[in-house]
Amino acid sequence: MKLDLVVFAVHPDDAELSCGGILLSEKLKGKKTGVIDLTQGELGTRGTAETRKEEAAAAAKILQLDIRENLQMPDGFFKNDEENLLKIITALRKYQPEIIFCNAPEDRHPDHGRSAKLVEDAAFLSGLRKIETLDHGAPQEPWRPKYVFNFIQDKYLQPSFVIDISEVMDQKVEAIKAYGTQFYNPLLNEPQTYISSPDFLESVIYRSKMYGKMIGVNYAEGFISKKMIGFNSFDSFIKENT
Numbered sequence: 001m002k003l004d005l006v007v008f009a010v011h012p013d014d015a016e017l018s019c020g021g022i023l024l025s026e027k028l029k030g031k032k033t034g035v036i037d038l039t040q041g042e043l044g045t046r047g048t049a050e051t052r053k054e055e056a057a058a059a060a061k062i063l064q065l066d067i068r069e070n071l072q073m074p075d076g077f078f079k080n081d082e083e084n085l086l087k088i089i090t091a092l093r094k095y096q097p098e099i100i101f102c103n104a105p106e107d108r109h110p111d112h113g114r115s116a117k118l119v120e121d122a123a124f125l126s127g128l129r130k131i132e133t134l135d136h137g138a139p140q141e142p143w144r145p146k147y148v149f150n151f152i153q154d155k156y157l158q159p160s161f162v163i164d165i166s167e168v169m170d171q172k173v174e175a176i177k178a179y180g181t182q183f184y185n186p187l188l189n190e191p192q193t194y195i196s197s198p199d200f201l202e203s204v205i206y207r208s209k210m211y212g213k214m215i216g217v218n219y220a221e222g223f224i225s226k227k228m229i230g231f232n233s234f235d236s237f238i239k240e241n242t
Contacts, residue, residue, distance in 0.1 A: 005026055007034070008031075008103075009037050010103050013182055019196070021163075035069075039078065040052060055180065067126075078115070086133060092126040105117075105150050115199065117238040129140060
């Protein structure tokens with residue numbers, strides 16, 4: 001299955017927090033979308049790898065993803081090495097996305113920046129024909145996505161562009177809340193963490209409100225691009241409410 005847009009997120013819930021809105025918004029426009037989690041989030045203070053897997057599947061249904069996979073790299077200890085690069089290259093060649101998203105280039109969690117570099121390197125190498133990979137025993141063709149965008153996470157980074165997600169903001173929040181072991185849940189007998197306070201989810205919503213205000217809409221998500229972004233016409237611009 002060829003996908004239009006794939007998110008490579010280091011932890012299950014990273015995609016929902018940072019680009020769940022654009023995933024659903026593009027899906028509702030007829031695009032094929034997917035999330036590939038690099039790790040199982042097994043080092044998380046709350047919950048387990050198994051509960052995280054169940055929560056990721058529930059969130060995938062809310063976001064109407066076409067595929068969700070997990071590459072099972074070691075949480076906290078994965079490296080930018082040949083083994084992990086080939087895992088991502090194989091996925092890129094399998095789904096041939098035009099656009100991919102990955103974690104923030106720097107952030108509070110050290111896994112985020114390391115995974116961003118890993119995915120960026122794999123996206124380039126995936127286009128080299130002399131790197132050989134197999135999918136179910138069959139040789140894969142080279143494939144390089146046209147764009148690699150970073151989503152913005154805990155640390156505020158200046159976005160290169162923002163995208164209106166006002167119509168799907170409620171579903172984005174619902175997908176985040178699917179991770180019942182990770183975020184605020186007064187009924188859960190687990191240690192409290194940075195992300196489990198009610199203020200954390202509020203900060204995610206306020207971030208989207210702030211980005212939306214900057215372009216005259218209710219909610220938006222911001223992304224970083226190292227590549228210059230071009231438009232076919234001025235009709236692509238958001239028309240602000242006056």
